[in-house]
Amino acid sequence: MTQARLPPPGTVVRRTTARVLPVRPDGKVLLLHGWDPLKPQTPYWFTIGGGVEAGETVAQAGSRELREEVGILLPAEQLGDPVATNTIEYEWGGCPIIQHQTFFAVGVDTVEVSFANQEELELATISAHGWWLPDELEATGQAAHITIPGLLRQAIETIRYREAC
Template identity: 45%
Template sequence: MTRPDAIPRRAARVLLVDASWRVLMLRGRDPARPDYMYWFTVGGGLDAGETPAQGAVRELFEETGLRAAPEALGEPVFHETVEFPFDGSWYRQEQDFFLLRVDSWQVDFAGFNEIERASVDAHRWWTVAELRATGERYYPPSLPKLLSALAQEEIPC
């Protein structure tokens, strides 16, 4: 549903995948609807003048403590435009997703801003099978299909 009052926003997200091909997801809630909980990938809105890759690595560091160079992300692996409510406003967000592989990572929420501290309460590494089987809400809904396709493209060393 396209709303004429939607606030346009550009965002970049990171599919942070570990050696077991699990993706890191954060659990959040909409402050205006505290009972509406969902899982989402690392990332967020771009700052003025940022490229999607620059915004993605900034968000990656702020939300997980992991530092990466924008060049480490390569090209986006997925792009979508979504509309959603958050904290009493309605957004139309164009977002690019980047894939970044790590052996493992201990998530550190120390870089959260005020709204992230108020709305994000957990993290979890999910397998594709777990995402397909869960009754919990997560975004993007096409994530299992996307991860499966990306895993098939991986070339063994």
């Protein structure tokens, strides 16, 4: 059923994504727990976000993904300036993916996470959400990519700096 949404295995997918790192006052960052649909036995923690659609700015995509994936409503203009960008390569659903990512950090207080607006493939491959400190996530070895703990650190520093000003 979820295979209908995936490109044929082996297809190289190049994508531009917006990622959002919600940071609580205690310094914990909201992440999602999920897996590759072809490797459900190997779950990992990853950042909220997804592809930039035609006609969208990166910030608009970040705002939309935040709403769709976890139910947080935040206008694009409130995401602020990006805190990081990078390009990673990985495999998902049998396809090599080259993904350019732009990360935003947002300070949040209490958040009620909702998966109600997720797409079918997301619902089939995301099982939970969690609030993480970078060192704790790093110690688990379950970050989807080696860069994620460092990105959490950048997000926390950015939010602390913004709140101090």
